[in-house]
Amino acid sequence: xxxxxxxxxxxxxxxxxxxIEMRDISIAFGGIRAVDQASVDLHPGxxxxxxxxxxxxxxxxxxxxxxxxxxxxxxxxxxxxxxSIQNPRDAKAQxxxxxxxxxxxxxxxxxxxxxxxxxxxxxxxxxxDDVAMESEARKVMHRLNPNFxxxxxxxxxxxxxxxxxxxxxxxxxxxxxxxxMDEPTAALGPQETAQVxxxxxxxxxxxxxxxxxxxxxxxxxxxxxxxxxMKNGKVVGTAKTTxxxxxxxxxxxxxxxxxxxxxxxxxxxxx
Amino acid sequence: MSNTxxxxxxxxxxxxxxxxxFLRATEIxxxxxxxxxxxxxxxxxxxxxxxxxxPNDGLFGGSFLTPRNIWTLFVQTSSIAVMTTGMVLIIVxxxxxxxxxxxxxxxxxxxxxxxxxxxxxxxGVGHPxxxxxxxxxxxxxxxxxxxFNGYLTAYAQIPSFIVTLGGLIGYSGVAFLLAKGETxxxxxxxxxxxxxxxxxxxxxxxxxxxxxxxxCAAIVFAITNGRKQRQRFKFPLRPMWAEVTLASIGSFGVLxxxxxxxxxxxxxxxxxxxxxxxxxxxxxxxxxRDGNAICMAADKVVRCAEGLIYYTGYAVPVLIALxxxxxxxxxxxxxxxxxxxxxxxxxxxxxxxxxINTRLMKxxxxxxxxxLVGISAIISSARLDAATNALGSLNELYVIAAxxxxxxxxxxxxxxxxxxxxGALLMQSIISGMxxxxxxxxxxxxxxxxVLVLAVFLDQLYxxxxx
Numbered sequence: 001x002x003x004x005x006x007x008x009x010x011x012x013x014x015x016x017x018x019x020i021e022m023r024d025i026s027i028a029f030g031g032i033r034a035v036d037q038a039s040v041d042l043h044p045g046x047x048x049x050x051x052x053x054x055x056x057x058x059x060x061x062x063x064x065x066x067x068x069x070x071x072x073x074x075x076x077x078x079x080x081x082x083x084s085i086q087n088p089r090d091a092k093a094q095x096x097x098x099x100x101x102x103x104x105x106x107x108x109x110x111x112x113x114x115x116x117x118x119x120x121x122x123x124x125x126x127x128x129d130d131v132a133m134e135s136e137a138r139k140v141m142h143r144l145n146p147n148f149x150x151x152x153x154x155x156x157x158x159x160x161x162x163x164x165x166x167x168x169x170x171x172x173x174x175x176x177x178x179x180x181m182d183e184p185t186a187a188l189g190p191q192e193t194a195q196v197x198x199x200x201x202x203x204x205x206x207x208x209x210x211x212x213x214x215x216x217x218x219x220x221x222x223x224x225x226x227x228x229x230m231k232n233g234k235v236v237g238t239a240k241t242t243x244x245x246x247x248x249x250x251x252x253x254x255x256x257x258x259x260x261x262x263x264x265x266x267x268x269x270x271x
Numbered sequence: 272m273s274n275t276x277x278x279x280x281x282x283x284x285x286x287x288x289x290x291x292x293f294l295r296a297t298e299i300x301x302x303x304x305x306x307x308x309x310x311x312x313x314x315x316x317x318x319x320x321x322x323x324x325x326p327n328d329g330l331f332g333g334s335f336l337t338p339r340n341i342w343t344l345f346v347q348t349s350s351i352a353v354m355t356t357g358m359v360l361i362i363v364x365x366x367x368x369x370x371x372x373x374x375x376x377x378x379x380x381x382x383x384x385x386x387x388x389x390x391x392x393x394x395g396v397g398h399p400x401x402x403x404x405x406x407x408x409x410x411x412x413x414x415x416x417x418x419f420n421g422y423l424t425a426y427a428q429i430p431s432f433i434v435t436l437g438g439l440i441g442y443s444g445v446a447f448l449l450a451k452g453e454t455x456x457x458x459x460x461x462x463x464x465x466x467x468x469x470x471x472x473x474x475x476x477x478x479x480x481x482x483x484x485x486x487c488a489a490i491v492f493a494i495t496n497g498r499k500q501r502q503r504f505k506f507p508l509r510p511m512w513a514e515v516t517l518a519s520i521g522s523f524g525v526l527x528x529x530x531x532x533x534x535x536x537x538x539x540x541x542x543x544x545x546x547x548x549x550x551x552x553x554x555x556x557x558x559x560r561d562g563n564a565i566c567m568a569a570d571k572v573v574r575c576a577e578g579l580i581y582y583t584g585y586a587v588p589v590l591i592a593l594x595x596x597x598x599x600x601x602x603x604x605x606x607x608x609x610x611x612x613x614x615x616x617x618x619x620x621x622x623x624x625x626x627i628n629t630r631l632m633k634x635x636x637x638x639x640x641x642x643l644v645g646i647s648a649i650i651s652s653a654r655l656d657a658a659t660n661a662l663g664s665l666n667e668l669y670v671i672a673a674x675x676x677x678x679x680x681x682x683x684x685x686x687x688x689x690x691x692x693x694g695a696l697l698m699q700s701i702i703s704g705m706x707x708x709x710x711x712x713x714x715x716x717x718x719x720x721x722v723l724v725l726a727v728f729l730d731q732l733y734x735x736x737x738x
Contacts, residue, residue, distance in 0.1 A: 067626075088624050088626040089626035092626055098624070102620070102621075103621075104618065104620060104625070105621055106613070106618045106622060106625075107617050108613060108617035108618075108684035108685060117610075117614055117622070117625040117627070118622075118625035120607050120610060127606060128604075128605055128606060131503065131504050131506065132504070134504070134506065135504040135506075
């Protein structure tokens with residue numbers, strides 16, 4: 001519809017109609033422009049890292065995509081078609097799944113109940129099919145964390161890593177097309193972090209597009225194909241991870257300086 | 272309870288007491304077990320204590336553990352027990368409803384005014400449509416007021432504490448205006464059956480046993496069905512002995528309580544009235560003041576040990592409370608609605624992000640609370656055979672206290688229906704036990720207040736130990 005990139009040469013990232021495109025997104029909270037005319041896109045099988053200081057607007061931007069916030073301005077396109085995302089249900093209906101920094105787990109119920117929260121399996125009598133949900137939960141949890149056994153306990157009793165795997169399991173359970181990961185490894189030890197890295201590669205190979213929000217530059221350079229830096233609610237610039245180095249990215253984050261290898265955004269320092 | 276020894280016994284074995292193992296295998300909540308133990312202890316103490324003051328035919332020689340007292344206790348508890356099931360969901364969702372007492376007064380008065388001043392004159396006293404219309408209007412009004420509370424909380428975003436505090440004060444004013452400060456009476460004859468105060472509201476031993484057997488069958492079915500379900504997915508199963516123990520304990524409890532109700536006879540006056548009205552022959556006998564059956568001695572009807580006797584069995588309000596408890600347990604554990612209530616209580620933001628319409632849920636839960644207040648209003652006014660603007664006064668505090676004593680956490684997310692109902696029974700036991708001992712009302716209040724605080728303290732202590 002509105003995309004201008006028309007050269008659908010090969011299936012690799014950055015070519016063809018983006019899986020998702022957010023265009024000129026703005027949102028203000030009581031006069032503060034948390035996100036200001038931000039545009040970002042994501043292709044199938046691509047990992048885009050979102051970087052920036054605390055309060056740069058990356059989490060807010062992502063919450064608009066996941067339906068948690070309603071934008072003031074801007075459009076969202078999926079497969080080139082404009083979609084309306086007013087609430088989390090709309091986002092999930094579009095195949096957008098989110099792993100929040102806070103994990104967003106209901107601590108007082110068990111893993112299976114959390115995995116299916118809002119989308120419970122029901123028996124033909126309309127009651128909760130707890131055994132079926134537990135069975136599916138066991139399968140998906142086994143894939144992420146083979147040692148996990150505590151299916152009967154409320155998730156508040158689980159360790160940080162276990163809780164994280166529950167949150168990740170919830171996102172991949174429903175065949176997401178677009179995955180948003182907000183600091184997915186913040187609570188994890190080195191081994192579990194490596195596991196999440198493996199998972200991201202695996203999901204990527206399945207053609208899922210991933211937004212990865214992280215403070216850790218190493219993570220982003222390891223896992224992301226492109227990165228997008230935000231500052232004061234504006235996009236400083238977007239670049240392939242191969243076209244920029246650590247120092248240049250730090251310059252983007254701290255000073256808003258857009259290096260040669262990156263495509264500058266409205267937030268780039270202008271001289 | 273469990274002492275972890277660092278020694279090297281078997282691989283990964285922890286020394287557990289037999290009791291801990293029993294709890295683990297049967298998956299019984301230790302706190303519920305504790306509450307039942309406390310309840311039984313209180314009953315025994317009251318029986319012994321009242322026996323010391325005035326010996327009677329209770330289990331330990333007092334007046335508390337008699338079929339008559341236990342039966343009355345259950346009937347008295349039913350109104351609070353019905354409301355507390357709704358309060359559990361409200362508190363689990365991190366809300367509060369302080370207006371239920373005033374709401375009960377208002378709804379009961381409205382229902383009585385409709386019956387006495389409008390339906391009865393229009394349709395004729397005793398018309399069968401009166402009680403049906405009255406009931407429908409009462410529960411509808413309750414649901415509406417509850418939804419209104421919920422709407423103000425969810426959409427106008429006024430904290431439920433304030434909304435319902437306003438309701439506590441305001442609704443009782445409306446009730447006063449509606450009743451014009453008078454007692455509105457009498458209720459429709461059929462309507463009164465719901466109160467449990469007349470013979471028509473006692474289902475008798477035969478039906479009581481039938482219901483008890485049905486309940487036992489339901490327990491066995493639930494346990495075998497659960498086992499089958501877990502087998503289907505090859506999940507770990509409870510050991511067979513634990514299943515059998517659970518089924519036996521459940522069935523024994525049902526049968527025991529049914530047995531008690533079935534041995535409480537009608538008051539002799541009512542037996543006589545019934546016999547006269549239905550031309551049942553009253554056998555001849557010798558006067559005996561201690562019996563509850565009646566006999567003819569010369570021309571007089573007297574009490575005697577063996578003669579004409581009827582037993583009450585379950586009373587309608589108790590059956591209603593039990594049914595409400597079963598349905599609310601089902602709703603809270605087996606449906607999406609219940610799952611969402613708990614999830615919202617555990618983490619409101621997560622529930623919202625999971626796509627749950629938390630505002631609409633609030634309205635629904637408050638509406639459900641209102642519906643249950645409607646049922647309790649029917650029970651209370653039918654039992655009193657009248658409605659006044661003071662009918663539900665202080666009920667909100669008893670309802671909240673029952674829920675909290677029953678293990679509902681005011682922090683939200685935690686609470687069970689059966690726990691709260693047991694809490695209601697525990698509190699009513701203390702109240703009626705102390706009035707049995709003729710202790711002054713002021714003293715009763717002190718004890719009930721202390722029990723509330725103590726129960727929460729013990730609960731906290733237990734939870735800290737478990738963690």
